[in-house]
Amino acid sequence: MLAVKMLPCVVCGRAGPNDAHHCQSDRFGARKVSDYEVIPLCPRHHRHEYGPGAYHYSKRAWEEKHGPDHGFLDLVARQLSAK
Numbered sequence: 001m002l003a004v005k006m007l008p009c010v011v012c013g014r015a016g017p018n019d020a021h022h023c024q025s026d027r028f029g030a031r032k033v034s035d036y037e038v039i040p041l042c043p044r045h046h047r048h049e050y051g052p053g054a055y056h057y058s059k060r061a062w063e064e065k066h067g068p069d070h071g072f073l074d075l076v077a078r079q080l081s082a083k
């Protein structure tokens with residue numbers, strides 16, 4: 001969890017610390033969310049109060065732009081193992 005927060009935002013590359021977002025697109029929403037299925041998102045791309053670019057403001061709009069959130073898990077895993 002903590003290591004993920006220190007990674008750059010997967011959308012814009014903003015340097016950490018960022019928020020750890022629990023993946024919930026598609027099948028990922030249907031079961032208990034694991035702490036390993038998290039991706040780093042900056043506040044602007046994550047939090048509702050930041051408006052239209054944020055995942056929790058409009059999940060559908062976010063996915064149309066960036067694809068499903070779990071699509072970034074491979075990238076995050078690679079970044080974590082590269083440390």
Ligand SMILES: [Zn+2]
Pocket residue numbers: 009010011012013014041042043044045
């Ligand atoms: Zn961002």
